[in-house]
Amino acid sequence: MSTPNVTYHxxxxxxxxxxxxxxxxxxxxxxxxxxxxxxxxxxxxxTGMTNHVVWGLPIVVAIFxxxxxxxxxxxxxxxxxxxxxxxxxxGRLAGITALAVQAGGLAMLVLDxxxxxxxxxxxxxxNPTSIFSLNVFLYSGFFIFVIFYLWTMMDGKKMxxxxxxxxxxxxxxxxxLTTGSGSIFGFMVSRSAYxxxxxxxxxxxxxxxxxxxxxxxxxxxxxxxxGRKYPSPELLRRLRILLGILVGVSLxxxxxxxxxxYYTAERRDVExxxxxxxxxxxxxxxxxxxxxGSVIPMALVLLPARTFGSAKISLGLASALVVFGGHCFMxxxxxxxxxxxxxxxxxxxxxxSFGDGAxxxxxxxxxxxxxxxxxxxVTGLLITVVIWALPMLPSSFPSEADQKLH
Amino acid sequence: xxxxxxxxxxxxLGGAAAFTxxxxxxxxxxxxxxxxxxxxxxxxxxxxxxxxxxxxxxTACVDACNTEFGLISHGRxxxxxxxxxxxxxxxxxxxxxxxxxxxxxxxxHPPCVDVCPTGxxxxxxxxxxxxxxxxxxxxRYCEMACPYMARNFVHEDVTDQKPYAPRGKxxxxxxxxxxxxxxxxxxxxxxxxxxxxxxxxxxxxxLNDPNSEISKRVAAVKTSQIRSDLRxxxxxxxxxx
Ligand code: SF4
Ligand code: SF4
Numbered sequence: 001m002s003t004p005n006v007t008y009h010x011x012x013x014x015x016x017x018x019x020x021x022x023x024x025x026x027x028x029x030x031x032x033x034x035x036x037x038x039x040x041x042x043x044x045x046x047t048g049m050t051n052h053v054v055w056g057l058p059i060v061v062a063i064f065x066x067x068x069x070x071x072x073x074x075x076x077x078x079x080x081x082x083x084x085x086x087x088x089x090x091g092r093l094a095g096i097t098a099l100a101v102q103a104g105g106l107a108m109l110v111l112d113x114x115x116x117x118x119x120x121x122x123x124x125x126x127n128p129t130s131i132f133s134l135n136v137f138l139y140s141g142f143f144i145f146v147i148f149y150l151w152t153m154m155d156g157k158k159m160x161x162x163x164x165x166x167x168x169x170x171x172x173x174x175x176x177l178t179t180g181s182g183s184i185f186g187f188m189v190s191r192s193a194y195x196x197x198x199x200x201x202x203x204x205x206x207x208x209x210x211x212x213x214x215x216x217x218x219x220x221x222x223x224x225x226x227g228r229k230y231p232s233p234e235l236l237r238r239l240r241i242l243l244g245i246l247v248g249v250s251l252x253x254x255x256x257x258x259x260x261x262y263y264t265a266e267r268r269d270v271e272x273x274x275x276x277x278x279x280x281x282x283x284x285x286x287x288x289x290x291x292x293g294s295v296i297p298m299a300l301v302l303l304p305a306r307t308f309g310s311a312k313i314s315l316g317l318a319s320a321l322v323v324f325g326g327h328c329f330m331x332x333x334x335x336x337x338x339x340x341x342x343x344x345x346x347x348x349x350x351x352x353s354f355g356d357g358a359x360x361x362x363x364x365x366x367x368x369x370x371x372x373x374x375x376x377x378v379t380g381l382l383i384t385v386v387i388w389a390l391p392m393l394p395s396s397f398p399s400e401a402d403q404k405l406h
Numbered sequence: 407x408x409x410x411x412x413x414x415x416x417x418x419l420g421g422a423a424a425f426t427x428x429x430x431x432x433x434x435x436x437x438x439x440x441x442x443x444x445x446x447x448x449x450x451x452x453x454x455x456x457x458x459x460x461x462x463x464x465t466a467c468v469d470a471c472n473t474e475f476g477l478i479s480h481g482r483x484x485x486x487x488x489x490x491x492x493x494x495x496x497x498x499x500x501x502x503x504x505x506x507x508x509x510x511x512x513x514x515h516p517p518c519v520d521v522c523p524t525g526x527x528x529x530x531x532x533x534x535x536x537x538x539x540x541x542x543x544x545x546r547y548c549e550m551a552c553p554y555m556a557r558n559f560v561h562e563d564v565t566d567q568k569p570y571a572p573r574g575k576x577x578x579x580x581x582x583x584x585x586x587x588x589x590x591x592x593x594x595x596x597x598x599x600x601x602x603x604x605x606x607x608x609x610x611x612x613l614n615d616p617n618s619e620i621s622k623r624v625a626a627v628k629t630s631q632i633r634s635d636l637r638x639x640x641x642x643x644x645x646x647x
Binding site: 040042043044045049050051052054055113114115116118119121122125126127129130131132133136184188189190191338342343344345347348349350351352353354355356360361 | 480482483484485488491492493494495496497498508517519520521522523524525526541542543544545546547549550551552553554555557558559560561562563574575576577578632633636
């Protein structure tokens with residue numbers, strides 16, 4: 001039995017607020033779907049994507065969400081794998097948030113395919129050498145493991161004995177999954193910005209901070225909308241420190257990734273482009289991710305809470321900034337890496353009518369922005385529906401004294 | 407993709423050996439193969455491009471490809487299809503400049519095939535790398551993974567489809583080495599056009615046959631493959647690069 005002295009509740013389905021939230025998310029999801037239909041009908045020329053920047057904004061955000069989703073599970077894993085009591089009451093919410101965030105990302109990924117009507121070929125014609133196929137397998141596994149893990153959390157009487165093994169499996173799986181997401185890029189020999197063994201560990205580090213930030217935002221949103229006192233003061237204290245550390249680790253990996261590339265002669269050109277070039281990726285990386293998405297949030301959560309008034313508000317603000325910075329990072333990483341020309345003749349000056357040797361231009365179009373809204377709509381809708389239908393939210397906690405023992 | 411081009415998947419997936427005439431719809435034939443013998447790895451189709459013979463202003467190969475496959479421009483260079491392109495390469499220090507065609511290199515170890523989640527990208531036993539448009543989901547992973555920028559994505563509805571080379575909105579495409587011609591015993595359209603224009607830049611043939619002209623040439627003169635450091639082992643070789 002996982003958390004004997006915690007009770008859980010659902011949200012009030014008769015509440016007008018609940019309905020309003022549901023409708024907003026449903027409308028967002030529908031907008032995304034319509035945008036995808038529009039792209040399908042006309043072809044991808046109506047997007048900003050081209051033959052050079054083939055993965056645009058929807059893929060950027062999809063990867064951000066898929067990477068983050070594994071980190072959303074942090075709170076559950078810390079409670080069950082690492083036996084930290086203050087986290088335990090929030091394990092259920094962490095599980096469902098992880099699934100919903102991943103589902104939002106996958107929805108976007110699928111809707112952005114040129115032929116999403118053929119999605120079944122991913123299964124019927126699976127090519128085992130493709131990292132993408134591996135990822136499809138990992139995503140499915142993630143859903144199965146997390147749902148099973150949730151089951152062991154929620155049905156302590158029958159399933160309690162499987163709670164820790166399930167937690168451990170979900171934890172191991174999420175590490176493998178993020179390695180898989182990173183490997184989509186890390187194994188790519190064609191693009192000098194990506195091809196690196198550091199990308200997989202980098203993605204794991206990022207998933208930890210982005211995912212925790214996403215989770216905190218969901219928790220604080222529910223706190224505000226249900227009037228509960230989430231998180232408990234002890235958990236709040238711990239979450240602040242945890243977020244600060246994870247953001248620091250992510251920043252460290254990003255710095256190491258770029259330093260390593262910069263010191264590799266063949267990658268120096270692309271690094272100069274990404275770090276110091278005259279393009280949008282430079283401010284996105286330095287200011288968006290580095291300053292706004294890392295340094296400022298670390299200050300917000302690691303400096304004494306009273307510096308900023310409320311510990312909860314500064315944690316929420318820090319999380320929002322981390323999520324914002326995460327989008328900036330992924331955009332600079334994915335699109336920046338594509339914008340830099342594929343090097344057929346390294347060291348030479350190359351030109352052609354097909355963009356050889358030229359920096360590729362990309363600007364997201366309106367349908368792409370709408371598709372992103374749709375992805376977030378799917379995530380929000382799923383969370384709302386599940387917490388409405390199932391008791392996911394803790395109503396009572398173990399006493400603070402209990403928690404301090406652990 | 408026009409539904410008239412739907413094909414029984416088995417015809418394409420039956421492996422290279424199944425590349426006999428696959429009837430798609432009345433009068434529409436995919437990868438028509440005039441011979442009854444199967445495609446085998448006894449043959450490796452390849453090309454040799456003599457950079458020194460290529461004329462800077464000439465686009466005969468590009469034009470021939472566009473005509474052969476009905477590739478038209480919509481006035482949107484970033485999304486318009488270009489299966490073969492003329493690339494200009496200039497030495498940074500000396501200013502020495504060369505211009506020559508680049509297309510799918512028909513790699514022996516093609517990254518596009520490795521990454522394709524559905525197996526739509528595949529390599530025939532005779533070395534020609536193709537895309538099965540009927541199972542491609544349009545994920546563009548192959549476009550990302552190709553080190554030669556050889557792949558295109560079909561960004562809009564296609565018109566003027568050729569029965570021997572169906573295309574489809576939302577899928578990837580690239581040079582087929584004119585497999586429909588090769589299987590009928592002819593040379594690719596670009597090679598034919600280059601020769602007709604009086605430039606002996608492009609030579610097509612079987613790299614596995616020691617008596618073929620291409621094999622003799624590559625044995626006699628120094629040739630190279632683009633980005634040979636990546637070990638993709640392209641079937642397209644360059645002389646004078
Ligand atoms: S050149 Fe590109 S598309 Fe052609 S076989 Fe090689 S990797 Fe594939
Ligand atoms: S776009 Fe098509 S051919 Fe290319 S990797 Fe995706 S499914 Fe395969």
